[in-house]
Amino acid sequence: MSNANPGMDADVFEQFIEQLERYVRDRLIPAEKGIIENDEIPAEILSEMRDMGLFGLTMPEEFGGAGMNVSQYVRTIHTLSYAMPAFRSIISINIGMFCSALKNGGTDAQKAEWLPRVAAGEIAAFGLTEPGSGSDSAGLQTSAVQTDNGWVLNGTKRYITNAPFAKVALIMARTSKENLPKNAHVSAFIVPMDSPGVSTGKSDKKMGQSGSHISDIVLEDVRVGGEALLGGEVGKGFAFAMMSLDNGRMSVGAAATAYARRALDSAVRYATERKAFGEPIANFQLIQQMLAQSEIDIYAAECMMADVTRRADAGENVLRKAAAFKVFASEMCGRVVDACVQVYGGAGYLAEYDAERFFRDARIYRIYEGTTQILQLQIAKHMLREFHAGA
Incomplete structure (x- = not known):
């Protein structure tokens, strides 16, 4: 099957x-401590990440990006995410959600204005929740x-990744008081974060994911021009947002998947070094069972990742x-x-070892971009819709 999107060479x-x-190995992991x-990624590392093009992985080349296809983009995220989650968080909204929404639904003028800026490393936020x-x-x-001459926005967005230092946000807002079919009452607006009336709350304290910041975005009589409406069309915002969420979920x-591999590598290393009853605990069969089951689980996820990204690039x-x-x-x-x-x-319960940090950091993955339960409902809804369509 030939790919609809060949991506980079x-x-x-x-x-x-x-x-x-x-x-990741020589620079990012040593910087984690x-x-x-400090709960902050150093400015010099952000500068290096910009120089490597990490903020523009999926942007079309004509806008200063790398033009990666979905498989390449997701593999890059997988490679980067062996390090602590903050590094993915700082770039992922730019490339996985903001860029995707603009590519799918933006006007030519909106793409020309914003894609080069976010590809160069201006940080974006995605305001839905x-x-x-x-x-x-x-x-x-x-x-x-x-x-x-435009629009006036009012409201509050919550738990918005990168909000404290974002330069621009894609804001979902109600353009109809009535709830319309297919969420046509929701439109999307490109809002510069320095617009009068835009403010952010204090960065929320979190269970884990040090260096990644979330906060409220508050919009009080924020005036934007007509060119801020994504695609120039009312009622399309939610559809564009949902299209970008596929990339976000991948x-x-x-x-x-990558962070699970990092944790397993750590567990294997510890099991071979830690001794009990005169021998490494890696020799004990019940320790081996936990290691083996983790390897099986990770392999299954890696296979799913390869399959879904291949299908996405084929246009499915x-x-x-x-x-x-x-x-x-x-x-x-x-x-x-x-x-x-x-x-x-x-030792796994002590902060001086990595294991407890891995445990805390990983918990948000079951909530990000749709909780497990919401996605289970969505999967079931589509299964049943297909069944009834074919019945």
């Missing part, structure tokens, strides 16, 4: 992945009221399979980091 991409693997202590609505789009309250699945609708991959990989990662803590034993 294969040899160039493999060279890039080798370079990124070295960068300082990032945990609200205090009273997450997965429930009908409950979305942020409003956009049309004026003679990104989270890839990140969870992967909504259901992207959701399935994200659910399996995030739940799998939870099992693996739990096993890692268990292999470490009492």
Whole structure:
């Protein structure tokens, strides 16, 4: 099957992945301790990531990006995510969601204005979740009221990744007071974060994921021009957002799969070094069972990742399979980091060892981009719809 999206030259991409693997091993992992202590990625590392083109992986080349296809993008996220999650978080909204929404639904002028900027490393945010609505789009309250020369936005967005230092946000807002079929009451707006009336709340304290920041975005009589409406068309915002969520879910699945591998590698190393009853605990069969089951789980997720990304590049609708991959990989990662803590034993509960950090960091993967339960409902809904259509 020929790919609808060939992406980067294969040899160039493999060279890039080798370079990124070295960068993760030699630069990012050694920097983790300082990032945990300061809860911040150093400016020099962000500059290096910009120079490597990590903020523009999926942007078309004419806008300064690398032009990666889905398989290449997700493999890059997988490679990067062996390191702590903050590194993926800082780039993923740009390339997985903001860029995807603009490519799918933006006007030519919007693409020309914003894609080069985010490809160069201007950080973007994605404003969908609200205090009273997450997965429930009908409950979305942020409003956009049309004026003679644009729109006025009011509302609050919650748990928005990168909000404290984003330069631009894609804001979902209600353009109809009535709930319309297919969520046509929701439109999307490109809002510069320095617009008058835009403010962010204090960065939320979290269970894990040091160096990655989330906060509220508050919009108070924010005036934007007509060119801010994504695609120049009312009622398309939610559809564009959902299309970009497929990429977001594959990104989270890839990140969870890579972090599970990091935890398992750590557990194997500890099991061979830690001795009990005069021999390494790696010799004990029940320790081996936990290691083996973790390897089996990770392999299954890696196979799902390869399959869903190949299908996406071939032009298939992967909504259901992207959701399935994200659910399996995030739940799998939870099992693996739990096993890692268990292999470490009492040391696994201590902050001086990596195991407890892996455990805390991984928990959000089952919530990001649609909780496991919401995605299970979505998968079932599509299964039943297909059944009834074919009956």
